[in-house]
Amino acid sequence: MQDLAGRTAVITGAASGIGLALTERFVAAGMTVVMADVEEETLAREATRLESDGASVLGVLTDVRDSDAVEALRDQALSVYGSVHLVCNNAGVAPGGPMADTTPADWRWAVDVNILGVAYGVTAFVPLMLEQGEGHIVNTASEAGLVTNPALGLYCATKHAVLGMSESLWRETHPQGVGVSVLCPNLVDTKIFESERNRTDGAEMSASAAATMAPLREIIGLMGIPTATVADRVHDAVVNDEFWVLTHELTLPAASRRFDDLHAGRNPSDPYEGLLEQP
16 A cells, blocks of 8 residues: 555545545545545535546535445445545544533544544444455544543544554554554544534533533644644655654654553553643
8 A cells, every 4th residue: 555646545534634634645545535524514525626636536415424425425436436545534523521420422422533433443344355456444543542531531532443443453454464453542623522523413502511621622722733744644644654653753652541540450541640731
């Protein structure tokens, strides 16, 4: 997969945020991109914009919670372009608030998008890649897949699942020529903390969740790195066949705290203690 020109990528959550930046980066690398998203108007606007700039893209309205819809996405990509070489299972949501205040509906929403949405992408596209003897899967997890935070337990649980799924998948497919990467970014300048805009079950955000999300929305706007920086990192990971895709220097030392605690036989410590003050 070192030469991406002329190949086809499928990216979920492609109409905004990291997904849109991935689309733009892989278009710049010469790829055709199938853009999948649940936000119909935004998807149409961005696909039209990219097409007017000369990009070869196809927008496909897709709800990754629906396995049939993800399989239809695959079938449409194959029908139009003949093969798929790269899949970025990127669509995700970020609920917040104490776990004691979460509801079964909260868990269903987050699990359906963050875990099953990735799993459906794997089951739809990996057999195709194994059959053709090449390809690469990129699953978007989060630094929250490596490090836990209070009031983000539901989100952390789903992203830990994506990380475990991805590592096992790498062990299964890498010997057969299909690469796997897992993206674990810290704060990125996106609307991930506004993802309830796409929630369709009619549930309203609890007071504790709203209190959690408000400062996170402010922080991500102030401290989030550009999506293009993340997309560059993903591109390089695909070309260089790298599993771990980290975007922040503090991720590795923060994640290592867990294993330090294990070795010391102590209860979980603050993973960011002494790190956030660093430039």
